[in-house]
Amino acid sequence: MITYKYSSKLKFLLIVLLGTIKSSEYVILAYIVGTLTNIATNHQLGRLPGFIAFVICTFVLLLLAELIYNSLRAGEVRSINVFLRRKILQGMLGRPGNENRESLGFLTNDFKLLETNRIDAEFDAILAVSTLTLALSYALYSNWILTVVFFAGSMIPVLASNLFQKPIQSASEKWTEANASYVGQVKNFIDASDCVRLYDRAEQVACKNEPKICHLEEALRRMNLLNNNANSCINVIANVGTFVLPFLLGIYLVLRGQTTLGALFSIVQLSNAFVNPILILLQERNNFSTTRPIVEKVSQFLKDAGKKTRTGLSCMMNCHWMESVFQETVVICLKISESTS
Secondary structure (H helix, E strand, C coil), X not given: CHHHHCCCHHHHHHHHHHHHXXXXXXXXXXXXXXXXXXXXXXXXXXXXXXHHHHHHHHHHHHHHHHHHHHHHHHHHHHHHHHHHHHHHHHHHCCCCHHHHHHHHHHXXXXXXXXXXXXXXXXXXXXXXXXXXXXXXXXXXXXXXXXXXXXXXXXHHXXXXXXXXXXXXXXXXXXXXXXXXXXXXXXXXXXXXXXXXXXXXXXXXXXXXXXXXXXXXXXXXXXXXXXXXXHHHHHHHHHHHHHHHHHHHHHHHHHHCCCCCHHHHHHHHHHCHHHXXXXXXXXXXXXXXXXXXXXXXXXXXXXXHHHHHHHHHHHHHHHHHHHHHHHHHHHHHHHHHHHHHC
């Protein structure tokens, strides 16, 4: 991990600790929902003042932890960027001029991609792991049966979306081919625009191009229709799998006395905290893949910077030796000139 390798280890651990506290807000919200539900169903009005005071103090501590987390994270991102930019430039300066000109964009566009898709993505992935771990732990503690059902239901839309990926990708490829064919033909017509204007054949050429337009728009229609239908199906599956069936089972367990209404509502509150971190981790994994060549270049530049540092030290030692020899030669010449005079 770049964030661990090039940052202060103490600050990194503090960021992870504060990030875990920040991630616990989902668990705290679920606890609040469950407790208030139990207070209402059991008519325990006397518990409200103390519980409200607890909620206020908890959210104040969460806010402080999040503010410190934001400050430390922004500071570490800045420190890592400064270190890497300095070392990368040091490694670049030891290369030929033509390579430096080609690599100049690396410090702007590529490095910005490294920051967003690697450094920030690593911090976000740590947050996602903390959120998923805390949410699952609290949900299993509340009621493991409901947790398994809600977690399995949350995975159903993810699996269902994979079924539509290949048809959508195939439709997208067909649209890309149709678009390329359309653009190519239009380009040919534009290149021959002088002849078309000379013989006054603009209407005929436009009519000849119409089949390409119809093919392009039909491919676009099919792609959009398939995408919209897939989203509609996934939404229905998500509603049934992540809410209706688990909630029905939860009500059944409540009626059987195997769980409380508060536990059911708290797990419902946590249900999004099951699938969202997983989706975030999958997304960040894709982001890591986009920065793999950049990370390899950074490693090479850092190696070059290390070599140049050792070479620079030897050059400085040689320069100091030559300077001392030059000074001694000057002194000897001055003494000779004084003796002859």
